[in-house]
Amino acid sequence: MSRFLLPALYLLPLVAIGAEGFTDTPILPGTQWRVHDPARPQPPKAEAAKAMCQTTPAPAGATVLFDGKSVDAWEPAGGKKPQVWELKDGTMVARSNDLKSKQGFGSGHYHVEWRIPAGRVVKGQSGGNSGVFLMGKYEIQVMEGFANTTYADGSAGAVYGQTPPAFNACLPQGEWQSYDITFVAPTFNADGSVATKARVTVVHNGVTVQDGTEILGPTVWRKLPAYATHADKLPLHLQFHGDPIEFRNIWVREAAAGAK
Numbered sequence: 001m002s003r004f005l006l007p008a009l010y011l012l013p014l015v016a017i018g019a020e021g022f023t024d025t026p027i028l029p030g031t032q033w034r035v036h037d038p039a040r041p042q043p044p045k046a047e048a049a050k051a052m053c054q055t056t057p058a059p060a061g062a063t064v065l066f067d068g069k070s071v072d073a074w075e076p077a078g079g080k081k082p083q084v085w086e087l088k089d090g091t092m093v094a095r096s097n098d099l100k101s102k103q104g105f106g107s108g109h110y111h112v113e114w115r116i117p118a119g120r121v122v123k124g125q126s127g128g129n130s131g132v133f134l135m136g137k138y139e140i141q142v143m144e145g146f147a148n149t150t151y152a153d154g155s156a157g158a159v160y161g162q163t164p165p166a167f168n169a170c171l172p173q174g175e176w177q178s179y180d181i182t183f184v185a186p187t188f189n190a191d192g193s194v195a196t197k198a199r200v201t202v203v204h205n206g207v208t209v210q211d212g213t214e215i216l217g218p219t220v221w222r223k224l225p226a227y228a229t230h231a232d233k234l235p236l237h238l239q240f241h242g243d244p245i246e247f248r249n250i251w252v253r254e255a256a257a258g259a260k
């Protein structure tokens with residue numbers, strides 16, 4: 001065997017299992033990893049608790065944003081031809097543009113159920129991508145991760161571009177999945193600087209994948225996040241990333257005023 005061929009063969013498995021990503025992005029503060037670093041370890045698989053993925057009724061006092069019957073609580077978030085998402089068989093199907101709630105929210109418990117439709121051709125960030133944008137700024141990634149690999153900080157349950165989930169709790173395409181997100185909104189000083197950063201706990205299909213994770217700033221692609229002062233309550237956004245991701249049973253239970 002050629003001595004030139006041998007090293008190439010050693011490299012093949014690395015190429016085959018390596019995630020897509022970027023190696024020209026900045027280092028995330030407090031870590032050794034670049035934004036969307038393909039070398040950042042993949043979250044280990046954890047068995048999803050399927051009972052937790054069933055429709056969890058909105059508790060008393062929660063605001064129901066989608067109950068399968070009406071999309072009236074939502075409006076388009078920009079787009080060339082702004083459209084509300086399609087209501088189909090009790091689900092909302094992503095199309096055309098991001099969606100935002102008409103009502104604003106801050107700290108609280110957000111419950112969102114989502115499904116990657118069966119039969120999607122998914123590769124990396126393409127084909128099975130959406131997102132839950134808390135306050136329209138802080139994305140918890142929605143991604144096909146059962147049979148698809150992407151950069152760790154862009155996988156399902158990631159604080160996008162910042163912190164990968166502790167586990168990969170993804171179910172296959174065609175199955176409903178749930179996020180229970182406890183979010184603590186950031187606070188700001190009078191001069192506009194951040195006083196306390198946002199924090200988030202994410203339970204994906206019954207598995208805690210973020211546990212009080214500090215959010216470094218609004219989530220962005222290929223850049224370091226930077227806080228900028230904003231209102232105490234802002235609409236919840238759902239991302240349209242070109243894929244017809246389905247949603248159902250969305251509710252928010254706001255934290256008591258003054259809760260941190």
Ligand code: MG
Nearest residue numbers: 129130131142
């Ligand atoms: Mg996304």
